[in-house]
Amino acid sequence: MAYYDLIGDVHGCAGTLRILLHELGYRSRAGTWRHPERRAIFVGDLIDRGPRQRETVDLVRRMSDEGAALCIMGNHEWNAIAYATPRADGSGYLREHSAKYRYHHQAFLDAYRHDEAGRRDALAWFRRLPLWLDLGVLRVVHATWDATAMQRLQRVYGAPAFGEGLLHDAFVPGSWQSQAIDCLLQGEQVSLNEGVSVADRFGIQRQSVRIRWWGSRAASLREAHLGPRASRRLVPDIALATAHWVGYGEDQPPVFFGHYWLDGQPTALAPNVACLDYSVAAPDGVLAAYRWSGEAVLDDRHFVVVPRQED
Numbered sequence: 001m002a003y004y005d006l007i008g009d010v011h012g013c014a015g016t017l018r019i020l021l022h023e024l025g026y027r028s029r030a031g032t033w034r035h036p037e038r039r040a041i042f043v044g045d046l047i048d049r050g051p052r053q054r055e056t057v058d059l060v061r062r063m064s065d066e067g068a069a070l071c072i073m074g075n076h077e078w079n080a081i082a083y084a085t086p087r088a089d090g091s092g093y094l095r096e097h098s099a100k101y102r103y104h105h106q107a108f109l110d111a112y113r114h115d116e117a118g119r120r121d122a123l124a125w126f127r128r129l130p131l132w133l134d135l136g137v138l139r140v141v142h143a144t145w146d147a148t149a150m151q152r153l154q155r156v157y158g159a160p161a162f163g164e165g166l167l168h169d170a171f172v173p174g175s176w177q178s179q180a181i182d183c184l185l186q187g188e189q190v191s192l193n194e195g196v197s198v199a200d201r202f203g204i205q206r207q208s209v210r211i212r213w214w215g216s217r218a219a220s221l222r223e224a225h226l227g228p229r230a231s232r233r234l235v236p237d238i239a240l241a242t243a244h245w246v247g248y249g250e251d252q253p254p255v256f257f258g259h260y261w262l263d264g265q266p267t268a269l270a271p272n273v274a275c276l277d278y279s280v281a282a283p284d285g286v287l288a289a290y291r292w293s294g295e296a297v298l299d300d301r302h303f304v305v306v307p308r309q310e311d
Helices: 014-023 053-065 075-083 099-111 116-126 147-157 164-169 176-186
Strands: 003-007 027-029 032-034 038-042 069-071 132-134 139-141 189-191 208-210 255-257 273-275 286-292 303-307
Touching (some): 014 053, 053 099, 147 164
Parallel strands (some): 038 069
Antiparallel strands (some): 132 139, 189 208, 286 303
16 A cells, blocks of 8 residues: 655745655655655645745656656646636636736746746646545545535546636636535635624635535534634634535545645544645744555644744
8 A cells, every 4th residue: 555645735835845845754866855655645735825936836746747746736726727828708817817816826926927938837737737636545635525526527527637628617607617616626615794704814804714524514604614713713603504514424535635724733623534734824834744654544643744934
């Protein structure tokens, strides 16, 4: 059986990633970080926010190309592709070039400011990333393991492989494709009542709340909240509609994901569920990994973290 080191959202923090890889026993040989017995799996969101965008992409891509790692698509890679893809009717781009979206994507754009060919090459590699991995003994997705959405995407588009048809269809507002991709890459969200908002990890007020999707259904929105601990007390303690529950049982293989900007000491969220995004792009964040060696029940001692370094 192959053993894996699952690594959380890197967000352009290449220096921190190198320290984590070294801590995990990987060494750089002939330009590629390798482990003699293990393989890395990245849960997506390699880009945006951090100071070393291009170095991060190049490092992970080299590991992937050389068989030392696997990598799936995160919402930031998906959005980068959409930001660069014109709409079929010529009315602009799939992801609008608004001030808001440009702000979120600026670090990646700046990294390739003088190398458009390099940016196109990076985007071409993003297009080769799968939307999820099901290795039988473990599963990896960026935000939510929704088997129903995955089965439909697989049947219609051949997912988890990326496809241009799916990309365009997923940017049709209200389409089932949009809902499926949003669930897999951005997670289940519940809209808040008008005038109610909750601050995210960066203090930005959000009008929706991300919720957990495994185990038994939560009774309230506050109980279901998935994100920084400080935000939970601000979440309304109201009943959660059944329609918002995906479900993932403890009889399923271990599943790993990122995306949620958690804080504190990493711990398994259920016996077979682990989030690996611990906010490395935030000043007090860490880059987290889980050393998986075949166990069906996750062990908190297998988490490895390194604080964010000044890249």
